[in-house]
Amino acid sequence: MLSVPAAFGALGVLLILERRLPLRRTVEDTRDRTIRNIAIAGAAAAALMLSEKPVAARLTRVVERHRIGLLKFLPLPRAVETAAAVILLDYTLYLWHVITHRVPLLWRFHAVHHADLDLDASTAIRFHFGELIISVIWRAAQIVVIGVSPSSLRTWQRLLLPSILFHHSNLRLPAWLDRELSRFVMTPRLHGIHHSVADDDVNSNWSSGLTVWDRLHGTFRTDVPQESIVVGVPGFESPKAVTLPAMLKAPFLAEPAATALIKPETAAVTESTR
Numbered sequence: 001m002l003s004v005p006a007a008f009g010a011l012g013v014l015l016i017l018e019r020r021l022p023l024r025r026t027v028e029d030t031r032d033r034t035i036r037n038i039a040i041a042g043a044a045a046a047a048l049m050l051s052e053k054p055v056a057a058r059l060t061r062v063v064e065r066h067r068i069g070l071l072k073f074l075p076l077p078r079a080v081e082t083a084a085a086v087i088l089l090d091y092t093l094y095l096w097h098v099i100t101h102r103v104p105l106l107w108r109f110h111a112v113h114h115a116d117l118d119l120d121a122s123t124a125i126r127f128h129f130g131e132l133i134i135s136v137i138w139r140a141a142q143i144v145v146i147g148v149s150p151s152s153l154r155t156w157q158r159l160l161l162p163s164i165l166f167h168h169s170n171l172r173l174p175a176w177l178d179r180e181l182s183r184f185v186m187t188p189r190l191h192g193i194h195h196s197v198a199d200d201d202v203n204s205n206w207s208s209g210l211t212v213w214d215r216l217h218g219t220f221r222t223d224v225p226q227e228s229i230v231v232g233v234p235g236f237e238s239p240k241a242v243t244l245p246a247m248l249k250a251p252f253l254a255e256p257a258a259t260a261l262i263k264p265e266t267a268a269v270t271e272s273t274r
Contacts (some may be wrong), residue, residue: 007161007165010161010162010165011121011122011124011125011165014120014121014165014166014169014171015030015034015120015121015122017169017171018120018121018169018170018171021171021172021173022170022171022172023169023170023171023172023173023188023189023192023226024118024119024170024192024226024227024229024231025227026118026120026170027117027118027231028117028118028239029239030118030120032239033116033117033118033120033122034120034122036126036242036243036244036247037116037122037123037125037126038122038125039244040112040125040126040127040128040244040247040248041122041125041126041127043128043129043248044125044127044128044129044131044132046129047129047130047132047133048132051132051133051136052132052135052136052139055136055139055140056136056139056140056143056153057150059140059143059144060143060148060149060150060152060153061150063143063144063147063148063149064149064150067147068144068147069143069144069145069146069147069148070088070145070146070147071084071085071088071146071147071148072147073147078151081149081152082149082151082152082155085146085147085148085149085152085153085155085156086152086155086156086159087210088142088146089142089146089148089152089153089156090156090207090208090209090210090213091210091213092138092142092146093142093160093208093209094206094207094208094213094214094217096135096138097206097207097208098206099138100131101202101203106131106134108250108251109128109130109131109134109251110127110128110131111233111250111251112126112127112128112131112247112250112251113126113127113128113131114195114202114232114233115232115233115236115241115242115247115250116195116231116232116242117231117232117236117237117239117242118170118231119168119170119191119192119195119231120168120169120170121165121166121168121169121170121171123168123195124164124165124167124168124169125165128247128248128251130251130252159209160208160209163185163186163208163209164208166187166188167185167186167187167188167190167191167208168188168191169188170188171188172188173187173188173189182211182222183211184210184211184212185209185210185211186205186207186208186209186210186211189222189226190205190211190220190221190222191205192226192229192231193205193221193222193224193229194206195229195231195232196224196229196230196231197230197231197232197233197234198230201221201224201229203219204219204220204221205219205220205221206219
């Protein structure tokens with residue numbers, strides 16, 4: 001991953017640029033939101049250090065030593081293997097993202113990321129620690145099935161963080177630049193659609209890196225004007241509903257208090273089966 005100073009430096013630069021070239025109007029005080037998001041991110045970072053980092057480090061060494069996984073069965077040059085691993089990690093992260101929206105238990109945790117009332121670079125690091133702990137299972141499967149070496153994992157992680165900081169940002173790019181970039185990678189304009197409260201919008205533009213995955217799966221959308229987007233999750237429309245304590249405990253609340261953290265169509269199915 002990027003070093004802590006580099007990560008905070010990239011975040012700081014984007015936050016400054018967002019204020020000068022905003023893509024969407026904000027609805028909540030930026031300072032309070034940023035502090036809250038960094039606090040949520042701090043708990044998530046601690047969870048990653050204690051759970052994913054030791055598991056991933058050990059598994060990548062095992063994969064390298066015992067030649068486990070798809071890419072280890074192929075006689076690939078190191079550079080080609082690394083590129084293939086990065087691409088496959090990016091694709092399987094797309095699949096994981098879709099799963100976090102489709103499985104009610106996972107959505108409870110992932111919804112904390114979506115419940116931000118605005119979308120900017122600080123939202124990129126706003127993930128509930130519970131979601132990241134659960135995701136260790138998926139990361140382990142990625143490493144073993146794909147055959148990810150330690151160097152390949154490091155390369156992917158170094159690319160992933162700048163990518164998610166960028167496409168979560170509220171940075172308005174020139175239309176031509178956004179259009180050209182979106183042919184290959186996720187942009188702020190595209191990912192803003194995914195963070196809409198509208199079901200048709202949120203079920204699109206899932207990619208964290210390459211937009212080819214959304215194109216292949218028919219989930220790529222460009223037709224939603226940014227001024228029409230309402231960012232957030234139904235049931236969490238006010239600043240009082242998304243305070244730091246509320247967000248940290250929300251996934252653990254018993255029903256019906258946490259019903260709003262289940263996507264409307266899922267809640268309707270659940271209700272009809274009672």
